[in-house]
Amino acid sequence: MFKDLDPLLHSQLRLAVISILVSVKEAEFTYLKEETNATAGNLSVQLQKLKDAEYIEIEKKFSNNYPQTLCKITPIGTKAFANYVKAIKQYIK
Amino acid sequence: MEEREIDANQSFELINKMVNQAQNKLTENGFLLLFWGWLVFITALVFYCLISAESSYASLAWVTMPFGGIFTAVYVMKKNKTEKVKSFSNDYVGYVSIAFTISMFIVLTQTNKLQLNCYPIIILLYAIMTFIIGGIIRFKPLIICALVSFVLAFAAFYFEFKVQILLIALSVLVSYILPGHLLMRKFKSQSNV
Numbered sequence: 001m002f003k004d005l006d007p008l009l010h011s012q013l014r015l016a017v018i019s020i021l022v023s024v025k026e027a028e029f030t031y032l033k034e035e036t037n038a039t040a041g042n043l044s045v046q047l048q049k050l051k052d053a054e055y056i057e058i059e060k061k062f063s064n065n066y067p068q069t070l071c072k073i074t075p076i077g078t079k080a081f082a083n084y085v086k087a088i089k090q091y092i093k
Numbered sequence: 094m095e096e097r098e099i100d101a102n103q104s105f106e107l108i109n110k111m112v113n114q115a116q117n118k119l120t121e122n123g124f125l126l127l128f129w130g131w132l133v134f135i136t137a138l139v140f141y142c143l144i145s146a147e148s149s150y151a152s153l154a155w156v157t158m159p160f161g162g163i164f165t166a167v168y169v170m171k172k173n174k175t176e177k178v179k180s181f182s183n184d185y186v187g188y189v190s191i192a193f194t195i196s197m198f199i200v201l202t203q204t205n206k207l208q209l210n211c212y213p214i215i216i217l218l219y220a221i222m223t224f225i226i227g228g229i230i231r232f233k234p235l236i237i238c239a240l241v242s243f244v245l246a247f248a249a250f251y252f253e254f255k256v257q258i259l260l261i262a263l264s265v266l267v268s269y270i271l272p273g274h275l276l277m278r279k280f281k282s283q284s285n286v
């Protein structure tokens with residue numbers, strides 16, 4: 001039987017964000033926005049959902065007097081992503 | 094990109110695309126390679142001229158190095174603050190650069206104890222550093238240019254001191270300046286996409 005896919009990751013934008021964050025140490029909100037071509041509002045909502053599930057950490061700070069939002073994947077997020085990839089492979093076979 | 098459900102194949106394609114996009118994006122712009130390349134190149138040539146003129150102040154030419162070090166530290170700190178993404182490769186490049194600096198310091202300060210001319214070893218350190226960094230950032234020209242520096246390091250053992258100075262200049266021309274320009278061009282073309 002196929003494993004159930006994580007509903008939190010099985011959506012285009014959240015999966016794109018997690019795929020980027022799993023490949024880098026940390027990324028700024030603006031970087032994620034550029035790479036995913038998402039709107040700021042939509043991206044904020046989806047990041048919050050990932051944060052609520054403890055898949056990512058969001059750090060807000062100021063750099064050169066400008067607000068900066070840094071996102072980083074957590075070990076829980078990494079594990080969830082690995083499980084998702086494992087599950088999705090079974091669907092593709 | 095919108096918030097919508099996708100099928101398994103689309104998911105897999107999306108993961109591949111995003112991971113490749115993030116991992117293949119160059120975060121090094123080649124500026125420091127060019128900075129150090131030109132600094133060492135010019136310093137080595139000035140040193141060569143002073144040695145040829147039998148100046149007793151020839152070794153003073155290398156005082157540019159600590160200033161280069163200070164400039165690099167300030168540049169890296171500023172760059173870290175403004176970068177939109179921090180990749181793991183940035184960390185690895187940082188560690189390799191620190192190891193290189195420490196090794197260079199040890200070699201330069203212990204030349205007498207080594208009982209040999211340190212220049213071939215310096216060229217060897219340049220080659221090792223550029224080879225590893227080329228591998229980390231997956232930039233083949235840097236790896237190829239580093240291989241040329243390995244050959245220069247080997248050859249340097251067979252030449253007299255004055256020729257070794259010119260080989261240092263040639264080494265940074267090949268393994269820093271040339272790939273530095275190529276890296277900067279690739280970085281700029283990537284930024285314009």
